[in-house]
Amino acid sequence: MDFSNLLITALRSLSKNKVRSMLTSIGIIIGVSSVIVMIGIGRSAQITVEERVGTYGKNAMEIASFHTLLTEADAENIKKKFPQVKYTSIIITKSNVQVNYKDRSTISGMYGVENDYFKMKLWPLTSGRYFTDIEMSTHEKVVIIGATVMRDIFIYEEPVGNIVIINNVPFKVIGVLSELGESFGGKDFDNVVVMPYGAAQRKIIGNNKIDRIYVSVYSDKQMDEAVEQIKEYLHRAHMITPDSNEFRITTSKQKLEMAEYISKTLSMLLAGIASISLFVGGVGIMNIMLVSVSERTREIGIRMAIGAKRRDILSQFLIESVTLSGLGGIVGIILGLFIYYLITYIVDWPYIFSITSILVSFLFACAVGIFFGYYPAKKAADLKPIEALRYE
Amino acid sequence: MNIPIINIENLQKIYRISEEVSVHALKGVSLKVKRGEFVAIMGASGSGKSTFMNILGFLDTPTSGKYILDGIDGTSLNDNQKAEIRNRKIGFVFQGFNLLSRTPAIENVEMPLFYRGGFTHEEMKNRARKLLSMVGLSGREMHHPNELSGGEQQRVAIARALINDPAILLADEPTGNLDTKNTNEIMNVFTTLNKEYNITIIMVTHEPDVAEYADRKVVFKDGLIIDDSPIKKLKKSRR
Numbered sequence: 001m002d003f004s005n006l007l008i009t010a011l012r013s014l015s016k017n018k019v020r021s022m023l024t025s026i027g028i029i030i031g032v033s034s035v036i037v038m039i040g041i042g043r044s045a046q047i048t049v050e051e052r053v054g055t056y057g058k059n060a061m062e063i064a065s066f067h068t069l070l071t072e073a074d075a076e077n078i079k080k081k082f083p084q085v086k087y088t089s090i091i092i093t094k095s096n097v098q099v100n101y102k103d104r105s106t107i108s109g110m111y112g113v114e115n116d117y118f119k120m121k122l123w124p125l126t127s128g129r130y131f132t133d134i135e136m137s138t139h140e141k142v143v144i145i146g147a148t149v150m151r152d153i154f155i156y157e158e159p160v161g162n163i164v165i166i167n168n169v170p171f172k173v174i175g176v177l178s179e180l181g182e183s184f185g186g187k188d189f190d191n192v193v194v195m196p197y198g199a200a201q202r203k204i205i206g207n208n209k210i211d212r213i214y215v216s217v218y219s220d221k222q223m224d225e226a227v228e229q230i231k232e233y234l235h236r237a238h239m240i241t242p243d244s245n246e247f248r249i250t251t252s253k254q255k256l257e258m259a260e261y262i263s264k265t266l267s268m269l270l271a272g273i274a275s276i277s278l279f280v281g282g283v284g285i286m287n288i289m290l291v292s293v294s295e296r297t298r299e300i301g302i303r304m305a306i307g308a309k310r311r312d313i314l315s316q317f318l319i320e321s322v323t324l325s326g327l328g329g330i331v332g333i334i335l336g337l338f339i340y341y342l343i344t345y346i347v348d349w350p351y352i353f354s355i356t357s358i359l360v361s362f363l364f365a366c367a368v369g370i371f372f373g374y375y376p377a378k379k380a381a382d383l384k385p386i387e388a389l390r391y392e
Numbered sequence: 393m394n395i396p397i398i399n400i401e402n403l404q405k406i407y408r409i410s411e412e413v414s415v416h417a418l419k420g421v422s423l424k425v426k427r428g429e430f431v432a433i434m435g436a437s438g439s440g441k442s443t444f445m446n447i448l449g450f451l452d453t454p455t456s457g458k459y460i461l462d463g464i465d466g467t468s469l470n471d472n473q474k475a476e477i478r479n480r481k482i483g484f485v486f487q488g489f490n491l492l493s494r495t496p497a498i499e500n501v502e503m504p505l506f507y508r509g510g511f512t513h514e515e516m517k518n519r520a521r522k523l524l525s526m527v528g529l530s531g532r533e534m535h536h537p538n539e540l541s542g543g544e545q546q547r548v549a550i551a552r553a554l555i556n557d558p559a560i561l562l563a564d565e566p567t568g569n570l571d572t573k574n575t576n577e578i579m580n581v582f583t584t585l586n587k588e589y590n591i592t593i594i595m596v597t598h599e600p601d602v603a604e605y606a607d608r609k610v611v612f613k614d615g616l617i618i619d620d621s622p623i624k625k626l627k628k629s630r631r
Contacts, residue, residue: 307479
């Protein structure tokens with residue numbers, strides 16, 4: 001008996017009991033969608049972590065405050081007072097600015113920084129230069145652009161020396177950054193315009209607030225100590241009691257651990273749900289196949305009488321249970337991708353479409369069908385033709 | 393041609409119900425059937441004729457004795473070999489038709505070819521169509537069993553039984569569920585198959601009227617053959 005005929009037979013008998021087949025597949029559907037969500041969340045979390053580490057740089061920490069304003073003096077003093085500090089940079093950010101050159105325009109992320117920012121991130125230039133001390137102190141309207149911005153609005157022209165309009169303010173391009181590429185999540189690291197923080201404050205944002213200060217230390221071992229010391233120093237300098245926790249310092253390591261913890265916990269939870277529901281789904285399939293075998297004893301008898309061998313009956317019922325679990329798997333994959341998309345949308349994580357996870361979970365669903373369908377199929381195949389035919 | 397298509401000698405079947413109780417269903421039956429014969433098997437229920445038919449059809453194994461069908465020794469075969477012989481050498485027609493419901497007539501007829509293997513889709517369809525027209529069901533190929541009358545269903549079953557050119561056609565009370573009109577129709581199909589296509593038919597029946605269509609009558613009682621005689625064709629021209 002050839003495969004296509006077996007498949008048709010299986011689909012026909014499953015469609016006879018549509019509701020029953022559907023209910024039976026629910027366990028598999030939930031199981032498979034959990035697998036999809038689990039793998040997806042795991043990857044998204046991993047990429048989110050990579051991105052964060054990417055924006056921070058190595059051995060870096062981010063200082064932010066609740067109410068008190070950070071000052072330029074804070075940044076300077078941190079660098080001066082702590083020998084383990086390698087680089088510091090004030091960071092001013094705005095997620096969307098419009099950048100125009102001639103008749104072309106693009107939307108980019110804006111960073112107002114100090115030169116240390118590029119060193120912290122190990123981000124070299126492909127042409128031009130970094131900011132001069134005079135440009136920094138006079139809040140000069142100069143800008144270093146990312147590779148994407150160059151491609152989008154300069155195309156074949158040389159950007160360095162030209163004027164771009166950023167949110168209606170003209171800036172002179174003095175450098176182009178090398179390409180960092182895209183994160184797996186689709187975040188483009190190169191779609192940025194970077195300018196002296198003073199220029200960003202005054203010309204783009206319109207106030208003198210300092211959002212954050214990035215600090216990096218020489219070695220990983222110095223991190224924890226540096227965090228404590230800087231925190232204590234800041235509270236003292238601003239004359240705030242230390243237990244108010246006014247200044248928040250997040251290290252790249254902490255962020256990494258947090259994201260890893262979340263993704264691990266979620267994965268474990270989902271792995272639990274997935275294995276339980278796949279098991280329950282499998283038992284459901286076994287149950288329904290046993291019912292099906294006893295309902296169709298006479299059919300089995302007829303098939304045996306006209307020449308079906310043991311293996312024909314075995315494969316007929318196995319294919320039926322695999323079809324059942326496989327279809328459940330397909331529905332589960334669709335549902336899982338949808339749920340995964342929703343989750344990434346809500347928590348703003350990258351959505352990663354992975355054909356491997358789809359294939360793996362589909363094969364897993366089929367494996368459940370084979371494993372739990374084998375016993376009923378064997379029961380059917382072991383029937384004696386004469387008894388099966390007599391069965392009422 | 394003189395070699396019998398069925399050669400049975402001293403066939404016995406004992407059903408062991410428990411340690412102490414056993415039923416001696418066949419107590420030593422011998423029968424030879426020639427190619428092209430039409431044999432009616434009669435007997436009360438419990439006479440052993442059903443057991444005999446099951447063994448004849450390779451659905452059951454004898455406890456002892458010899459059974460040779462078309463040159464094949466039927467006493468020492470495994471399940472797969474028996475399935476193959478059922479598929480290739482035997483066509484079954486049952487009292488309850490035993491068609492697969494929700495499967496069109498033509499697919500019911502094709503089914504034995506699927507299990508035999510080695511046919512293209514087209515070949516199977518063509519053969520099935522030819523047989524359906526032979527039993528007078530042209531144009532009903534796509535009808536499901538529940539859309540056909542009892543007589544028509546039985547004709548589908550006959551077409552199915554014939555699709556592998558079997559050595560014998562085994563009919564177990566083929567008209568038991570049919571009214572007189574349909575009974576006559578089915579028996580005429582059998583007669584045609586037997587006379588025009590030289591198909592060997594062995595048929596169990598309770599009804600003497602139906603048995604009249606056969607050439608030879610074998611009567612079972614208490615696990616033995618008590619009568620084996622030719623039927624005089626008085627009603628040959630009956631319609």
